[in-house]
Amino acid sequence: MKITDVQGFTVELPAYQFYSSDQKQSFREWTLVKVSTDADIYGYAMCPRGAIARDVVHRIIKPLAVGENALLKEKLWQKMWHVDRSEQIPNYTFSMLDICLWDITAKAAGMPLYQLLGGTRDKIPAYASTVCYRDIAEFLDVADQSKARGFHGLKLHAFQDARKDAKLALALRAHVGDDYPLMYDASGIYSYADAVYLGRALEEAGFAWFEEPMNENSISSYKRLCDELTIPILAGEMSQGKHYNAADFIVSGAADIIRVNVRNKGGFTGALRIAHFADSLRMNAEVHGGELIQLQLALAIPNTSMLESIIYSNPIVNDEPIDAEGYAHAPEHLGIGYDPEWLKHLEATSIAWV
Numbered sequence: 001m002k003i004t005d006v007q008g009f010t011v012e013l014p015a016y017q018f019y020s021s022d023q024k025q026s027f028r029e030w031t032l033v034k035v036s037t038d039a040d041i042y043g044y045a046m047c048p049r050g051a052i053a054r055d056v057v058h059r060i061i062k063p064l065a066v067g068e069n070a071l072l073k074e075k076l077w078q079k080m081w082h083v084d085r086s087e088q089i090p091n092y093t094f095s096m097l098d099i100c101l102w103d104i105t106a107k108a109a110g111m112p113l114y115q116l117l118g119g120t121r122d123k124i125p126a127y128a129s130t131v132c133y134r135d136i137a138e139f140l141d142v143a144d145q146s147k148a149r150g151f152h153g154l155k156l157h158a159f160q161d162a163r164k165d166a167k168l169a170l171a172l173r174a175h176v177g178d179d180y181p182l183m184y185d186a187s188g189i190y191s192y193a194d195a196v197y198l199g200r201a202l203e204e205a206g207f208a209w210f211e212e213p214m215n216e217n218s219i220s221s222y223k224r225l226c227d228e229l230t231i232p233i234l235a236g237e238m239s240q241g242k243h244y245n246a247a248d249f250i251v252s253g254a255a256d257i258i259r260v261n262v263r264n265k266g267g268f269t270g271a272l273r274i275a276h277f278a279d280s281l282r283m284n285a286e287v288h289g290g291e292l293i294q295l296q297l298a299l300a301i302p303n304t305s306m307l308e309s310i311i312y313s314n315p316i317v318n319d320e321p322i323d324a325e326g327y328a329h330a331p332e333h334l335g336i337g338y339d340p341e342w343l344k345h346l347e348a349t350s351i352a353w354v
Helices: 051-065 073-087 096-109 136-149 162-176 192-204 219-228 242-251 267-280 292-300 340-348
Strands: 003-015 026-037 043-048 123-129 154-156 182-185 209-211 233-235 257-260 285-287 307-310 327-329
Touching: 003 051, 003 340, 026 051, 026 096, 026 340, 043 096, 051 073, 051 096, 073 096, 073 267, 096 267, 123 136, 123 292, 136 154, 136 162, 154 162, 162 182, 162 192, 192 209, 192 219, 219 233, 219 242, 242 257, 242 267, 257 267, 267 285, 267 292, 285 292, 285 307, 292 307
Parallel strands: 123 154, 123 307, 154 182, 182 209, 209 233, 233 257, 257 285
Antiparallel strands: 003 026, 026 043, 123 327
16 A cells, blocks of 8 residues: 655644633644545544644655555654654654554554554543643632543643642642542643652642653653652653653653653654553553544553543533543544544645645
């Protein structure tokens, strides 16, 4: 099955802000990547950014991929690594081709992708992942709504102030009781000293994990933090180096739980390497985000506990297909599961393309 074309269609999609009390929606550019084959099977990937993604599609991926066998995913993944040496391709664009090829492979096999990847379940519990709200009282209200909605836990993106976030953590635990899973995501904002301070409060409040407490460029700082705190440290979400870097976090003792993300970690090929390596050490690889690509991965691997699902605004809004019991189910369409009519709409309404 030969690749005949690679295209990128940039579209505007609604966005929301994590760290602002202003919940008005703005628009953000995404690029729909489409790989065509001579078997009339098409693979798709969604990539954040517009001009950057289009440049990578046109200048790197298309010349590299056209004429190649679409089923030889590992070959093309290794070719991308060879180009990456000099190009320093952003994580979120490196993965585009691999995601498309896995979509093609699953469609050719007549299967949803999670089954092709191994398949460990057809539904997974979801936890609510917040934006930043105005004050502690609003966070408590949002927690009540999340529990009522059926979510199996709550993760905070909060004030990005260690003292305020410590007070929030303790107040939230007292409000929801001892049995409801709580997690905290710092998005890499803290110094080592502030991470220790907040980590102590999270330990007292019985949080399940402390995610990306510091910038992930310093593995040694994460090793110190893991040694200092008892709360599990979840790391590796935004770090460069894909599976190589994730392995360094793990073997250095710089993460108790590893983060895995299809888009940031080299597509499904890279993400599976991370998940399987972590599993061999009896470590969880928690999947980041609730998009279809992340859902397919979460349904495929055994060592992720829940699916992240973003909630925003108040009353809370959640655009992802979570049922009344708080579970995300396998999509009905083959491959990654994108709705064909939605894909046609994106192509037709694109604002730029290559």
